[in-house]
Amino acid sequence: MKPSTLxxxxxxxxxxxxxxxxxxxxxxxxxxxxKKPDMHQLARSSALPKAEADFSMFKYxxxxxKVIEQPDANRILFKRPDGTPDGYAQxxxxxxxxxxxxxxxxxxxxxxx
Numbered sequence: 001m002k003p004s005t006l007x008x009x010x011x012x013x014x015x016x017x018x019x020x021x022x023x024x025x026x027x028x029x030x031x032x033x034x035k036k037p038d039m040h041q042l043a044r045s046s047a048l049p050k051a052e053a054d055f056s057m058f059k060y061x062x063x064x065x066k067v068i069e070q071p072d073a074n075r076i077l078f079k080r081p082d083g084t085p086d087g088y089a090q091x092x093x094x095x096x097x098x099x100x101x102x103x104x105x106x107x108x109x110x111x112x113x
Contacts, residue, residue, distance in 0.1 A: 060089070066079045066081065074091050096108070
């Protein structure tokens, strides 16, 4: 083949790629509108029973803090009124361990079973 023919063939192939790219992108956008829910969305609307925990044994609550329960981790979080974290409490064996906002143990509450 002549070099000019090869050049024309390469340009034609490149031109087809440029023309087809937006068409393929539009075809992919159509699939995005029919996206399936991800794992996080499915977990929020799941029919499975939610984890339950009894937090009545957690005696200490920092004054004025908002308490957020996390039954799946068997712990509660403490947040200040402005929303900044103020620590958490977690049951470990036969005790409840309270941590400050820096992750250091502030005190331990033994559970008398």
